[in-house]
Amino acid sequence: xxxxxxxxxxxxxxxxxxxxxxxxxxxxxxxxxxxxxxxxxxxxxxxxxxxxxxxxxxxxxxxxxxxxxxxxxxxxxxxxxxxxxxxxxxxxxxxxxxxxxxxxxxxxxxxxxxxxxxxxxxxxxxxxxxxxxxxxxxxxxxxxxxxxxxxxx
Ligand SMILES: CC(C)(COP(=O)(O)OP(=O)(O)OC[C@H]1O[C@@H](n2cnc3c(N)ncnc32)[C@H](O)[C@@H]1OP(=O)(O)O)[C@@H](O)C(=O)NCCC(=O)NCCS
Numbered sequence: 001x002x003x004x005x006x007x008x009x010x011x012x013x014x015x016x017x018x019x020x021x022x023x024x025x026x027x028x029x030x031x032x033x034x035x036x037x038x039x040x041x042x043x044x045x046x047x048x049x050x051x052x053x054x055x056x057x058x059x060x061x062x063x064x065x066x067x068x069x070x071x072x073x074x075x076x077x078x079x080x081x082x083x084x085x086x087x088x089x090x091x092x093x094x095x096x097x098x099x100x101x102x103x104x105x106x107x108x109x110x111x112x113x114x115x116x117x118x119x120x121x122x123x124x125x126x127x128x129x130x131x132x133x134x135x136x137x138x139x140x141x142x143x144x145x146x147x148x149x150x151x152x153x
Pocket of ligand 1 (some may be wrong): 037038039040041068069070072078096098104
């Protein structure tokens with residue numbers, strides 16, 4: 001990360017980190033679906049620790065769950081201070097990506113095969129986040145007097 005990535009406090013700008021999370025999540029979703037994808041939502045973006053200018057930052061993305069046309073992609077961000085090699089886990093993000101066909105309409109994605117214990121845990125947790133997201137949407141829509149389930153949150 002260089003000085004053009006800095007905010008007024010001298011750390012890496014949160015928006016820069018979010019943009020890069022979005023890019024790697026999109027790439028992971030394209031690799032899984034072999035389609036073009038769009039970002040439908042960002043469920044969570046945590047900033048555990050600031051990233052300093054001069055640190056080497058690695059973004060690791062995995063498709064955690066695949067539904068009909070959408071996928072949850074988790075992104076882990078690690079920052080390394082190259083002079084001492086110390087690596088810190090700085091951010092975690094969860095994004096929903098939707099695969100599109102040639103006409104720009106949502107299209108089915110291949111199912112995800114969660115094999116290892118870690119993959120199964122990630123899928124289980126992604127299902128929890130989706131359930132919570134949909135429940136929250138329905139509750140808000142009920143509060144507004146609109147039809148529950150009519151439109152994704
Ligand atoms: C995302 C988008 C394609 C969904 O279109 P839509 O007409 O609502 O399509 P559907 O209702 O068929 O939903 C398609 C899928 O998206 C999911 N989805 C839609 N909006 C969502 C949201 N805000 N959060 C999470 N998932 C969402 C639905 O749950 C559904 O998933 P499923 O098929 O796996 O069950 C559309 O809203 C869109 O194009 N948004 C703009 C995307 C964009 O410009 N992103 C930034 C640049 S990449």
